[in-house]
Amino acid sequence: MKLLTHVLCLCLALALACADSHETHASDIPDHCHGLEMDAVAVDEDGVPYFFKGDHLLKGFHGKPELFNETFAELDDHHHLSHVDAAFLMHYEESHDHDHMFFFLDEKVYSYQKHKLEDGYPKNITEVFPGIPDHLDAAIGCPKADCGEDSVIFFKEHEIYHYNVKTKAVEEKEFKTMPNCTAAFRFLGHYYCFHGHLFSKFDPKTGDVHGKYPKEVRDYFMRCANYSSHSDDVEREQCSRVHLDAITSDHDGNMYAFRGHYFISRDAGNATLKADSIENVFKELHSEVDAVFTYEDQLHMIKDDHLFVYKVGGEHPVLMEGYPKSVKEELGVEGHIDAAFICEDHHIAHIVKGDHVYDVEMKASPRVINSEQPIALFKTIDAAKCDKDGIKVIVGNHYYTFESLKVLATGRALPEQHRVSQDLFGCDH
Ligand SMILES: *[C@@H]1O[C@H](CO)[C@@H](O)[C@H](O)[C@H]1NC(C)=O
Ligand SMILES: *[C@@H]1O[C@H](CO)[C@@H](O)[C@H](O)[C@H]1NC(C)=O
Ligand SMILES: *[C@@H]1O[C@H](CO)[C@@H](O)[C@H](O)[C@H]1NC(C)=O
Ligand SMILES: *[C@@H]1O[C@H](CO)[C@@H](O)[C@H](O)[C@H]1NC(C)=O
Ligand SMILES: *[C@@H]1O[C@H](CO)[C@@H](O)[C@H](O)[C@H]1NC(C)=O
Numbered sequence: 001m002k003l004l005t006h007v008l009c010l011c012l013a014l015a016l017a018c019a020d021s022h023e024t025h026a027s028d029i030p031d032h033c034h035g036l037e038m039d040a041v042a043v044d045e046d047g048v049p050y051f052f053k054g055d056h057l058l059k060g061f062h063g064k065p066e067l068f069n070e071t072f073a074e075l076d077d078h079h080h081l082s083h084v085d086a087a088f089l090m091h092y093e094e095s096h097d098h099d100h101m102f103f104f105l106d107e108k109v110y111s112y113q114k115h116k117l118e119d120g121y122p123k124n125i126t127e128v129f130p131g132i133p134d135h136l137d138a139a140i141g142c143p144k145a146d147c148g149e150d151s152v153i154f155f156k157e158h159e160i161y162h163y164n165v166k167t168k169a170v171e172e173k174e175f176k177t178m179p180n181c182t183a184a185f186r187f188l189g190h191y192y193c194f195h196g197h198l199f200s201k202f203d204p205k206t207g208d209v210h211g212k213y214p215k216e217v218r219d220y221f222m223r224c225a226n227y228s229s230h231s232d233d234v235e236r237e238q239c240s241r242v243h244l245d246a247i248t249s250d251h252d253g254n255m256y257a258f259r260g261h262y263f264i265s266r267d268a269g270n271a272t273l274k275a276d277s278i279e280n281v282f283k284e285l286h287s288e289v290d291a292v293f294t295y296e297d298q299l300h301m302i303k304d305d306h307l308f309v310y311k312v313g314g315e316h317p318v319l320m321e322g323y324p325k326s327v328k329e330e331l332g333v334e335g336h337i338d339a340a341f342i343c344e345d346h347h348i349a350h351i352v353k354g355d356h357v358y359d360v361e362m363k364a365s366p367r368v369i370n371s372e373q374p375i376a377l378f379k380t381i382d383a384a385k386c387d388k389d390g391i392k393v394i395v396g397n398h399y400y401t402f403e404s405l406k407v408l409a410t411g412r413a414l415p416e417q418h419r420v421s422q423d424l425f426g427c428d429h
Contacts, residue, residue: 033224035197042087062223131170138184175207233275239427343386
């Protein structure tokens, strides 16, 4: 009730159309696909991005926002606040706060380790980060490799504070060309300033912004059914930071990659990527594919318990008669499938569920699991394909190439990490 009154007062104060006030109830769920201004963004210790808006938290790039007091209970106990100002992950092995998430609310700072509030917190910001002001706009960690010293960069209006974690020295800077950040985060080694529903990638030392910015936050960091009308489907899907659902290459080298409601494709011998909605081309699938592999020039696409088989090579993919069919009946495998692939000239589908891979002989009838083996290197994978270079395993924004299934299953060290956006799809930023 207190919150509702607060909202009403705010509404009056701003002289907004109060006829709408019933729609601005505090428990309204923010829609991350509507071009929101985030209050704060930070990754957790597993690298999952957390987006904060009002009293809600969105974990990862899609799904339903939840109340943040469900994950960070004490934020509510102490404050009854309806938002956070700034957040970042302290990721410095030498610091005793290594892998703690810090939240800033007005003049207070909260330190969480594995989602538990540290003893003694909340504290005044000046106790923990002397020289750093209250009511921050944004905060971002910047390690030695990028900032010269293990640092935290704090943003308040146009003021920038580089805070040295070891010496607690504060250096004030001016980022002349950069907009005021409303939220900021470091993701996969890049520094992003969110300003409203737009973002810019910046150099953490100088604040310089290179390239064509600002861009729309939701185009690169959200997974939505619809994007703004001026969103370029090809560039967005090529450069998105959101993980893929499924990927495959056929024997001729044509590639298809699926993410949410969209897919990108590239024909063999033509570097041009194309993008379209799944609904447009694979109408029966609609969206959100779990896994896809190519067998005898047909895309075998798995969504939940169903297998859809599309004939490709003609002008449009065509769903084969009788499909979708049950995955269990068609492949002899049950449950949620994460990824699937077939290597050239073989007839064995390798089906990945969690950290296990199951082999199914495609020529057998009925098809059953012939063997299974654990994968030591990954707890879960998003997508995988096999092509002339070997098996590409995609986890988040990265992929790894393995010479063979044997190497993938028995490997103990990760091979070289590649970026999906740059190295697989040729994104230039
Ligand atoms: C979180 O906040 C909501 C709304 O203020 C409240 O109903 C709920 O009980 C809180 N949950 C926890 C775990 O504190
Ligand atoms: C925190 O700040 C408040 C308000 O400025 C002050 O009253 C309080 O003494 C401070 N607490 C500590 C431990 O410094
Ligand atoms: C950025 O912050 C400064 C205050 O430091 C303020 O004068 C300016 O209006 C802000 N710019 C925007 C676009 O909000
Ligand atoms: C997306 O746009 C299509 C067509 O413009 C519309 O039919 C559909 O309802 C929209 N979906 C969402 C989730 O807004
Ligand atoms: C490559 O594909 C694009 C887009 O479909 C097309 O416009 C172009 O003509 C193709 N180039 C070649 C060499 O086939």
